[in-house]
Amino acid sequence: MKIIPAIDLMNGQVVRLYKGDPKQKTVYSNNPVEIAKKWEANGADMLHIVDLDATLGIGTNISIIKKILEKISIPVEVAGGLRDESLILDVAKISNRVVIGTLAFKDKELLKKLLLSLGSEKIVISVDHIDGEIVINGWQDRTGIKLIDSIKEFLDMGFTEFLLTNVSRDGTMDGPDLEFLEQSCNLNKTNVIASGGISNIVDIKDVKEKNAFGVILGKALYENKISIEEAKKLS
16 A cells, blocks of 8 residues: 655645635645655655645645656655646646546546546546535535545446545545545545545555555654555555
């Protein structure tokens, strides 16, 4: 199982939000490049970089993301506001994987086109949900689409990589959503990264037991509740 620290960027700072609410943010660093190098040195398998300003449609941190990618050598997946074909292709050139959420649900034809040009291993479908219902547009809008139904549809299209976040757990350290994680991992040919709610080493063990491909470490890592070294021993 891959151990994947998250670097969430807002206004050039490394932050964590509570349940995705920009009004409830904690700033952890003014130096994202330094943080990325730290997590790499601590043994991270991959970095998950999120441009929250792009997600919310209020700006971009792409220049900082490029600086991070220049300074580290471990794989990086980039997420947040990737809703435009040219931007996705540009980010795909400099990163290992692109994470697509809102666009995946709003423009299936473009998604199929991206699959042909980039390949399934390069694209991660972000299936963000609240109690099993998909949410999009920075978690602001409910869709009425059921989580498992959506994953099955993407599998039929040829996708295999998924980022699973229960929004109600994100940034809470209340423990991961193991029920939906298990259902998702049990689907054939899915590589699921679990995100949201991780608070301690037991949570990571629980996620691993559900056969997750990877786990995102966010607030618990920044609050020193867990270390990458500890997590790696389990993975």
